[in-house]
Amino acid sequence: MSQNINSKELHMKASNKPVVKRRFGNILVFILLFAAALFMILPIYLTVIMSIKPVQEIFVFPPKLYVLEPTLSNYTNMFRICSDESVPFSRYVFNSIYVTAVITIIQVIFSSMIAFCLAKVKFPGAKFINSIIVISLLYQSNVIYIMQYIVLAKMGIVNSMAALILPSAASPICVFLMRQSISQMPDSIIEAAKVDGAGLFRICWQVVMPNQKPALMTLVIFAFQSAWNIQGGSVIFDESLKTLPTVVQQAASAGLSRAGVAMAAAVFMLVPPAVIFIIAQRHVIETMAYSGIKE
Amino acid sequence: MGSVSGKSGEMFISIKKNRSAYLMILPFMLFFTLFTIVPVLMSLPIGFTDFNMVEFPEFVGLSNYASLFLSDKIFLQSIRVTLVSAIFTGPVSYVLCFLLAWFINQMRPKFRTIFTLIFYIPSLSSVYTVWKIIFSGDAHGYINSFLLDTGLITSPVQWLTNGDHVLFVTIVVQMYLSLGTGFLALCAGFQNIDRSWYEAGAIEGIKNRWQELIYITIPAMSPQLMFAAVMQIVSAFASGEVSQNLLGFPSTDYKAHTIMNHAFDYGWVRYEMGYASAICMILFIIMYFVNRLASKFFSKYSD
Incomplete structure (x- = not known):
């Protein structure tokens, strides 16, 4: 951050404009940003507010932006509806955390390694793999899910945790993002490490990745978020193997009559990724504040 | 593969030289092939068929x-x-x-x-219920209620069912x-x-x-x-x-x-x-x- 201020001071010196005008511009930008933030946060705010509204308040006229008698009944209702006779709610929580943690770790490690090779090691086939990864992002087809199911069935892992985890092990989005980010690094750092006798694996994890904290943390956020929201409905049949999104979705999907429960479910599902997001962001900003130098 | 031009011998040497790179891309490529490339290739011919599942x-x-x-x-x-x-x-x-x-x-x-x-x-969060209530077609919807209050409209707008909106x-x-x-x-x-x-x-x-x-x-x-x-x-x-x-x-x-x-x-x-x-x-x-x-x-x- 200190460097950021530095550069600002520098170009203020270089600028001929009076400082007052710049300050006015700053205030204008801040007001616009604030208005946009308000628009973005309003639906989330309404979701939270409605999740603690009792039923009679949700459909009151005129609709209110605040709650008169806050209640947790929507949350208790959600837990009650979600709990199966044989499977306690905590089982779904455990399943979700397990699947999400494994997928996030695998995705980040796998995609970092291939992204480094694609960006900085010009091996035969790199360009071809690159274009396949981008093309796979563009090919959206509902037939793929059927084919994926066939592959899972051939492997004999339908209705197991592996059926949830393995198809998500390779994320082209993460590779694409990481590759783009690593390609900005100067080649000289990698060449220097090579001269020192470091192998590719060590260069990747000890030289490149410590410099890629912002991208790595973004990767963690993306991976966590997509894993947390995996709907395993079509590959998991045992109640004891189901994850939160599937059961929570079932509880919330009864139309507007269960609006309160749906809101509670949404807030409940929102909290873990939001916490991960805040931790990752703070980590990025702090590390960049103290070691923003790259060469 | 597009990036290499020249004799197959040169290519072989270059592949051998990049052994460790291939090892590092292997885990991703394995799962990517199994769960993306293979399903995509299998799905390509389906467009030329009559398939009712x-x-x-x-x-x-x-x-x-x-x-x-x-x-x-x-x-x-x-x-x-x-x-x-x-x-x-x-x-x-x-x-x-x-x-x-x-x-x-x-x-x-x-x-x-x-x-x-x-x-x-x-x-x-991709919760649509809140949007349904915000854009609700009766006066209970937040947008309708706001617009009615300010006098911009005199009767509720059917945001979610009127083809114009x-x-x-x-x-x-x-x-x-x-x-x-x-x-x-x-x-x-x-x-x-x-x-x-x-x-x-x-x-x-x-x-x-x-x-x-x-x-x-x-x-x-x-x-x-x-x-x-x-x-x-x-x-x-x-x-x-x-x-x-x-x-x-x-x-x-x-x-x-x-x-x-x-x-x-x-x-x-x-x-x-x-x-x-x-x-x-x-x-x-x-x-x-x-x-x-x-x-x-x-x-x-x-x-």
Whole structure:
């Protein structure tokens, strides 16, 4: 951050404009940003507010932006509806955390390694793999899910945790993002490490990745978020193997009559990724504040 | 493989030299092949068949594609709807992503975390119930209630069922939800820029923030800009979830019926997978060319 201020001071010196005008511009930008933030946060705010509204308040006229008698009944209702006779709610929580943690770790490690090779090691086939990864992002087809199911069935892992985890092990989005980010690094750092006798694996994890904290943390956020929201409905049949999104979705999907429960479910599902997001962001900003130098 | 020209002997040596690189890409490539490449390759021929998911697919040649363009009026309308919605949710949302990330990057760290969270949090939650209540067609809806209060309208507007409004509502919600991925990548991109470049720029005579943006920031960020562009193209063209969840299916007079909705209709409602597959193939071709256009545009910056 200190460097950021530095550069600002520098170009203020270089600028001929009076400082007052710049300050006015700053205030204008801040007001616009604030208005946009308000628009973005309003639906989330309404979701939270409605999740603690009792039923009679949700459909009151005129609709209110605040709650008169806050209640947790929507949350208790959600837990009650979600709990199966044989499977306690905590089982779904455990399943979700397990699947999400494994997928996030695998995705980040796998995609970092291939992204480094694609960006900085010009091996035969790199360009071809690159274009396949981008093309796979563009090919959206509902037939793929059927084919994926066939592959899972051939492997004999339908209705197991592996059926949830393995198809998500390779994320082209993460590779694409990481590759783009690593390609900005100067080649000289990698060449220097090579001269020192470091192998590719060590260069990747000890030289490149410590410099890629912002991208790595973004990767963690993306991976966590997509894993947390995996709907395993079509590959998991045992109640004891189901994850939160599937059961929570079932509880919330009864139309507007269960609006309160749906809101509670949404807030409940929102909290873990939001916490991960805040931790990752703070980590990025702090590390960049103290070691923003790259060469 | 395109990158290597020359004799196969040279190629063999080069492959041998890059052993460790192949080992490092192996874990990803293994799962990528199993769960993406193989399913995609298996799905490609389905568009040329009649496939109801029960019987074995029957080859019908180009007849799916012929009927798409010659007799399926709703498909042609869905192309129009997709293009209109993509123009708004694509470029507009993309520029917005960039400007937001740029502004936020100039804030103090504490504010930066808060604002990044505020702009990213919508993509963490995809709850449509709240939007249904906001745009509800009776006076209980937040928008209607607000507009009635201020006297802008005298009777409630049927936001979710009136054919004149459904596309507009879908576009607003789609833009709200699709800000996330590109925005976050751009935020990370801003933090990746070497600070010394700005200092060098100031010495070279860069006068104001706009010049700094055009001559230093944008060229330095072209990889992230390209990433955000691809993500935006995908979310803009493959949209459909929003209208399905918000307006019900199908939307009034197919006014917000995107190509993806059409594929859903034939795939999961009528179980005509061959036809649905052909629809997806056309969407892919459209996205492929838009993507080519975008990468041409960005390759000007990255040399």
